[in-house]
Amino acid sequence: MHFTSDWKYIYFVGIGGIGMSALARWFNTNGFSVAGYDRTPTTLTDSLEQENISVHFEDDVAHIPSGFLVDPTQTLVVYTPAVPANHQQMAYFRANGFTIQKRSQVLGWLTRNLRTIGVAGTHGKTTTSSMVAHLLRNAGINCTAFLGGITQNYGTNFLLNSPTETPEDIVCVVEADEFDRSFLTLYPDLAIVTSTDADHLDIYGEHDAVLESFRAYVKQIKPGGSLIMKRGLPVADSATADVQEYSLHEGDYHSRNLRIENARFVFDIVYPGGVIDHIAMQIPGYHNVENALAATAVALRVGVSPDQIRHGLHTYRGVKRRFEYILESRSKVFIDDYAHHPAEVEAFLSSVRALYPGRHLTAVFQPHLFTRTRDFADGFGQSLSLADRLLLLDIYPAREQPIEGVTSAMLLEKVSILDKSIVSKEELLEKLLNLDTDIVVTIGAGDIDKLVLPIKEVLVTPFTN
Known part of the structure; x- marks a missing residue:
């Protein structure tokens, strides 16, 4: 770990990512000055700020703490490949001779x-x-x-x-x-x-x-x-x-x-x-x-x-959003999972079926990426058909632009069960409130996690038609 003595400041572009935040914590715990940018506040960025790591959410060089900019030889810039090519802070670092490394490269150094x-x-x-x-x-x-x-x-x-x-x-x-x-x-x-x-x-x-x-x-x-x-x-x-x-x-x-x-x-x-x-x-x-x-x-x-x-x-109690029980009672079960590939969706739903044989399964799925939806549409159709009812959200784009013809409607056609529909995030809670549900699962790697607690509140509300 001798390379770390070369740096005093570590700046993260995309600090709120799950892997980036772990690396930021390592440097912060080991005595370095750590700061970073991310697009939006999350529970992860909240945690970083509670650990006295400076985080901001505007792509503007003026928001970077001044100490990080004084001497480029003392600041290491760590970035995620998900950062767009026209990012202003990255352009500044490149133009002014800062050492810039991907998270994976820095992790490779640390573990050597x-x-x-x-x-x-x-x-x-x-x-x-x-x-x-x-x-x-x-x-x-x-x-x-x-x-x-x-x-x-x-x-x-x-x-x-x-x-x-x-x-x-x-x-x-x-x-x-x-x-x-x-x-x-x-x-x-x-x-x-x-x-x-x-x-x-x-x-x-x-x-x-x-x-x-x-x-x-x-x-x-x-x-x-x-x-x-x-x-x-x-x-x-x-x-x-x-x-x-x-x-x-x-x-x-x-x-x-x-x-x-x-x-x-x-x-x-x-x-x-x-x-x-x-x-x-x-x-x-x-x-x-x-x-x-x-x-x-x-x-x-x-x-x-x-x-x-x-x-x-x-x-061992597992990982957040991996087969995570949100609600478990005799009359209602709600599980959240990060699955975003057909093989993962099939493994998850098959296990739910094995745990609760004979019970009605409502799946809420948010596709992740237009390219993944396009490339694996048939597989998603087959795996999602393991549910009794499917509520399909719009595709979460992440880093991608829309692809013509690649939509949730296209994916819905691949699903063989009859009880299936496309629902917007704004409509979902009311829809669930007016459905008779037994086992409910949310599936996806986008921002569907933000709906988990509101869904839980709906599910514990006494059913009224």
């Missing part, structure tokens, strides 16, 4: 001297990385973690290690993001790959390019390191050392005696050295059983005991 566990995958990496971090923290291992979601156990996306004179003794858990090939700045000791489905095709163009990126990531595992991957993924070759596989029912790590008790998944973990019996997890879902297998594999290699793993999985 630490024992690093990199968790990659088109789905499952946030839950799995936070699960690994919890298993280590629960076992008393000195670890730091940069996560892509807010852990329910710790209320943050960043865990800070205890001070030490020997950084190489710290275990660092990193969510390794394939977007924009960011994970290629990492050189992990232990790597998990959960999935390699086609995604981010606006960046990659085709699925083969996604796979090539994952293969390149795997090749960056440090000598003597290990790869733990979902069974059957085409990312390892004969030169990849120490590869072990996991899946629900087969592989070096798999489950047995999998069952549902009191709306929770209970199972044993079979691993090469034995069995960890009676795992009863607080977070449901077949996909989360697999995530637990991957987390167990790396935890055992770091020195966590089977009993500590059982206790850690018992006490």
Whole structure:
């Protein structure tokens, strides 16, 4: 971590992002002056400001604290690829000789001297990385973690290690993001790959390019390191050392005696050295059983005991917006999930079905990105048809401009169930108030999270027709 002595000020363009805010917290905790810009206030930016980090929301150089601009050699600028090309502050930094790095590059620098566990995958990496971090923290291992979601156990996306004179003794858990090939700045000791489905095709163009990126990531595992991957993924070759596989029912790590008790998944973990019996997890879902297998594999290699793993999985409470129970009573259940790819939507809805057989399921879905909706329309149509009723919101554009012909109406035609409709965000609450609902789920990666608490209020209102 010697590079950090070169900087006094760290400025973040896009500081409110989940990964950017974790990095900002690391620098702030370690004695640097930290400030940043983001487009809109959020609960994340509120938290940063409470930690005495200066955040502003106008793209104007005048809002940057003066100390950050005095000497370009003392200020490191960190940015997210989502920042538009015409951003005024970025133009100023470029024109005045500041050192500018992507978040992924800075994270690569930070982790180079630490024992690093990199968790990659088109789905499952946030839950799995936070699960690994919890298993280590629960076992008393000195670890730091940069996560892509807010852990329910710790209320943050960043865990800070205890001070030490020997950084190489710290275990660092990193969510390794394939977007924009960011994970290629990492050189992990232990790597998990959960999935390699086609995604981010606006960046990659085709699925083969996604796979090539994952293969390149795997090749960056440090000598003597290990790869733990979902069974059957085409990312390892004969030169990849120490590869072990996991899946629900087969592989070096798999489950047995999998069952549902009191709306929770209970199972044993079979691993090469034995069995960890009676795992009863607080977070449901077949996909989360697999995530637990991957987390167990790396935890055992770091020195966590089977009993500590059982206790850690018992006490792991999940991540905000990943199968998050908002309301749970005998008459009404409301779950919120971040799923934004057909495979994620299918895994989520299939697990809800398994937990609550025979009950009526209303899904509220907000598509994320025009390109993703276009590229996976058939898959979304199939996965969303697992619901009994679908309320479909407009597409959340994020960084994209509209694409002609790519609309929620186009997507709705792909859904085979009869009880389906397009609803605006403004109409949704009244619509739900006048529907007889049983199980309600909200799904999506856009701004649908802002509707979660208002929906909860509607659902607890006595039903009136």
